[in-house]
Amino acid sequence: MKKFNELFNDMEKKKLKPLIFLAGICILALIVISVMPDGKKEESNVSTEPETKTSAAEAEKEDLEGKLTKILSKINGAGDVDVMITFRSSEEIVPAYNSNTTTETTKEQDSSGGERTTTSSTENKTMITSNSNDPVVLKTSEAKIKGVIVVSSGANDPAVKELLYDAVKTSLQISGHQVEIYGK
Numbered sequence: 001m002k003k004f005n006e007l008f009n010d011m012e013k014k015k016l017k018p019l020i021f022l023a024g025i026c027i028l029a030l031i032v033i034s035v036m037p038d039g040k041k042e043e044s045n046v047s048t049e050p051e052t053k054t055s056a057a058e059a060e061k062e063d064l065e066g067k068l069t070k071i072l073s074k075i076n077g078a079g080d081v082d083v084m085i086t087f088r089s090s091e092e093i094v095p096a097y098n099s100n101t102t103t104e105t106t107k108e109q110d111s112s113g114g115e116r117t118t119t120s121s122t123e124n125k126t127m128i129t130s131n132s133n134d135p136v137v138l139k140t141s142e143a144k145i146k147g148v149i150v151v152s153s154g155a156n157d158p159a160v161k162e163l164l165y166d167a168v169k170t171s172l173q174i175s176g177h178q179v180e181i182y183g184k
Contacts, residue, residue: 060143061085072150072167077160079153080184085172088146095135096128147178156183 065083073081106118128136148168154160161181168179 060091061087068148068168068171071171072152072164075154075160075163075167077154077157078164081153081164082151084149086146086148088144091143092141093135093137094139094141096138097125098128099126100124145172145174145178148172148174148180150179150181151184152181153184155181 065085068085069081069083072078072083101121101123103119103121106120108116108118110116130136150164150168152160152164155164161183164181165176165179168174168181169176
């Protein structure tokens, strides 16, 4: 093999030294970035965002169950009450959009008298935001309740069971087939 001096002349060596120095700095920077704990924290924050949204929905569900448990336990004869609510869907927020639709029609006629019509359509949607960059909300629909189970120590009495049944239907505005009451 040829020696380094034989491969490059003095001018090429001067140009090569800064590039080698820069490559060394880049390698050191990559090593430092991979070792720093801040990089690991960012990755873990990104992965926990969906869990935060899920836990917020879970907290809302538990809050509703807690309120219902509290009010049902105040019914005369209900005694100790536990409530479980299942949801068909979560809360849905419909943001406002500006939409712009463009339709273009082109008619072509060839020399033999044949005609061809081409229609193309383009739709452009952009979300409307407020000054604080939050989306403008057109409509918010509540979470849809799938069913409710109430377990009460006083539910063995048919009169108390009927009161609990009516209270759940009224408070949550749901049908009777979505409510079950059981005794403890």
